[in-house]
Amino acid sequence: MGRMRDLDKEETYLVDRKGLAVELRDLVGSGPTPADTQEGKASLPGPYGLLAYGEAWWVGRLLGLSEWTEEGTQFLLEGGYDLGAAQALGLVAETGKARLVRVELPPSPLNPYRYLRYILLAMGKAEALSQVDRLLLEERKRLGPEVPLEENPAKFLAFTLLERTPLFYAPGYPGLAEAAQGLFARIGKSLSLTPPPTALEFFLTGLEARHEQGDPLAAVLLGRGAEVSLAKEILESRVDTVAELPPPEDGASPLAQALALWYRLAWTAYYLALLYGVDPGDQEVLSRLREVT
Numbered sequence: 001m002g003r004m005r006d007l008d009k010e011e012t013y014l015v016d017r018k019g020l021a022v023e024l025r026d027l028v029g030s031g032p033t034p035a036d037t038q039e040g041k042a043s044l045p046g047p048y049g050l051l052a053y054g055e056a057w058w059v060g061r062l063l064g065l066s067e068w069t070e071e072g073t074q075f076l077l078e079g080g081y082d083l084g085a086a087q088a089l090g091l092v093a094e095t096g097k098a099r100l101v102r103v104e105l106p107p108s109p110l111n112p113y114r115y116l117r118y119i120l121l122a123m124g125k126a127e128a129l130s131q132v133d134r135l136l137l138e139e140r141k142r143l144g145p146e147v148p149l150e151e152n153p154a155k156f157l158a159f160t161l162l163e164r165t166p167l168f169y170a171p172g173y174p175g176l177a178e179a180a181q182g183l184f185a186r187i188g189k190s191l192s193l194t195p196p197p198t199a200l201e202f203f204l205t206g207l208e209a210r211h212e213q214g215d216p217l218a219a220v221l222l223g224r225g226a227e228v229s230l231a232k233e234i235l236e237s238r239v240d241t242v243a244e245l246p247p248p249e250d251g252a253s254p255l256a257q258a259l260a261l262w263y264r265l266a267w268t269a270y271y272l273a274l275l276y277g278v279d280p281g282d283q284e285v286l287s288r289l290r291e292v293t
Contacts, residue, residue: 018281031114034122044122047072054079055111061175078104109186135260143267158271166192170222173258188269207238
């Protein structure tokens with residue numbers, strides 16, 4: 001891959017032509033809000049249904065809301081890459097009694113946070129959002145380009161994953177492993193893996209076979225608990241290296257922890273792209289895909 005790039009030198013960041021580092025830094029508080037949001041009060045009536053597509057898909061998994069509601073508010077997060085599904089189901093939703101609220105944002109790999117922020121405010125969950133934002137701001141203090149490698153966990157993890165294929169495992173956080181896979185594909189321009197629902201069985205069998213063939217795999221274990229501990233015990237003899245990312249604050253809500261871990265992985269994917277010498281911003285092909293959806 002040629003000369004090793006230095007994440008502590010300004011010249012390394014010249015490939016970031018679209019300024020994704022600035023978007024990462026300024027993520028907290030960005031995005032639209034319901035027009036009549038009030039502190040501590042739902043701006044849209046419940047009960048709530050949530051259909052989420054494209055860039056918004058993870059919000060549905062995070063919140064665990066029903067997809068449909070006959071009354072209250074039906075959210076439709078179109079996500080920009082829904083391949084026509086949002087339009088079709090939006091027409092169905094318009095025939096019901098619930099108020100239909102459509103949300104679609106300009107494209108960005110960081111939009112899961114913005115869609116989540118909109119929904120939390122609409123449901124009157126400003127306190128839950130405040131906890132998410134607080135953890136993200138704490139993470140930001142040690143993840144930015146100005147923080148040197150030896151003090152920056154995202155830079156360090158990026159070097160650990162360089163020229164390896166990450167395998168993400170996050171048993172305590174619904175959808176986080178798949179969301180991480182999306183970040184590394186879109187920002188890091190790199191391949192990563194997520195295990196099937198029978199993850200431990202997969203680690204014991206499939207990875208044993210691949211390890212014998214010398215595949216350069218790196219397991220990234222997100223969270224704590226018995227499942228994570230057992231996965232570490234199994235994987236240590238089946239992959240090149242195991243990286244553990246515990247929740248940034250044990251007393252925080254699972255929602256806030258999941259977003260904080262996702263945010264650290266977004267920075268990691270960003271630094272990995274720089275190490276590979278590629279622009280971490282969106283490629284033109286994504287714009288064309290969005291147009292046809």
